[in-house]
Amino acid sequence: MADALHLLINPRSAYGREERRSRIERLLRTQGYEVTTHVTAAAGDAENHTAALGPDALVAVVGGDGTIAEAARGAVRSGAVLIPLPGGRGNDLCRYFGIGLDLERAVQQLPTYAERRIDAGSIDGRVFVGVATIGFDAIANDFANRSKVRGKTVYAVSALRALARWKPMTFTLLVDGEPRTLVGTSVVIGNTGRYGGGMRICPRAEVDDGLLDLVTIGKVGRLDFVRTLPKVFTGSHLAHPQVHMEQVRTVRVEAVEGGRRAHRRRMAIYADGDRVAAVPVEVSVLPDAVRMLLPVAGRADGRAASRAAG
Template sequence: MAFKRDVLSRERILFIVNPISGGEDKIRFPELVDKFLDQKIFDAEIVFSEYGGHASYLTEEAIMQEYDCIVAVGGDGTINEVASKMVFSGRKMGIIPCGSGNGLARTLNIPLKKEKAVQLLNRNTVRTIDSGKFNNKRFFNVAGFGFDARISALFADNAQRGLKGYVVSVLKEISRYEPKIYRLYIDGKKYERKAFMISVANSSQYGNNAHISPKARIDDGLLDVCIIKPFPLYWFPVLIARMLLKNVDGSKYLEIIKGKNIKIEQEEIGPVHIDGEPLTEIKQIDINVEHLSLKVLV
């Protein structure tokens, strides 16, 4: 006899929508949910975030109200807000990617088309992944120091979002940026490096399929500290090409050290970012991995 799902047994799912992420208007997103979400499996509700940090608050409320699944509809910043509150909650997180880079979604093979990402939720298949703790904040993709943090700060203020805006910011800064000295303590071992930038990777990529640590795994209990050493300016296009080809880890200008407990000291106060979102400039950062801490629908 075929099993008929009772209305009371449907899972409660909440979509938290950032209406402006990726420069898109998502006023018609509820129509996609009505059309593509399996109503026999899920009992859906949709809310729109209204300001920075609002998605975090909505997620906390949803956890207290015992939703089974909470879905972030937005870019990496929105995804970080929702995921940061769901770590160790036992609830399932869904992702509808609508950002500029969509690094975590790409890593988890979540479709970039919204209707296909909604349909994917119907599989109700869970993968448990690691998260990174960065002082008192969390990241799920990549956190960084140096040049990419500088670009993240500029990009956040750039009216021209998307890949084109990011490239414009990079080209404006690349020739005048000076590498910095960093002291690193990785699982008790001390290193000192002069670096163009340092990325701490939970997944393999920044976004847009630019892989800074191609062999990184998002559930191995380790973070990859990726140190890009000073390089001649003509090599920069090669760096980008090798990231896209997923072989940058073979370059003499990149050193990767894996670890669980990491401290990084900058020689002077400087910019940092988590999942592409700039933070207040700081000098010392403590980072550790939280193994298998977040359940994601994939």
């Protein structure tokens, strides 16, 4: 008897069109699944649909990081098991978990996957899976979301666009209850630690250690920033003297001040590519919060082999 599988697709994804969607459905059936497809209609639909399923429902999600994060919020509520599949612009969650960016091949490899529980992050109760950020990154993310360019190039272009008019800002923080002040560029809180189409902003982040990785970036000149930006794709930016990394359980962003007025007006915390909330906000870890079906061979960067649940 075929296993029941719910296929959740963002219509704006690379596989949102009916003819490509039908091909994925056929491929899933050849893997032994009885497929029920749901095409999302609006923001929040992926969360609500997944939350309404049974506690052991299997849900394959085709879309970008935002769609997968939405489904994860629903899975935390229902206990459903997620299969993240590539279909977005950056596909950073799939990159982290070692899921190939060729969707058809990823589907063919599903029989080799195993269930695993992963941590999630929470922003005032709103679940995210990958990276939350505020500061320069938020402005660059805003530019990227407004862009019509596809592919990871959009993130580098948006970063350079934000850099052209950037001025350092002052971040007032509580890190695990300890007051901090940062004058500089960004506050980044990573669970998987990847964003921007392959940037390893928190390169040491582990998704099952019960902790979040906090990366803060101080004052960096424009030329220095341009020189350092390519290093984020390898994680070697941590060697920069203005970059600091530590593991934490909670980060409260009390205020973001200074910089340009236009940037202050647009400032908010972003997570998994989407705007979430203005400050003040608290980011915390939710250990073992999400059940996923994932490759057992480990992440694409070769670190920390995946472990089957139990």
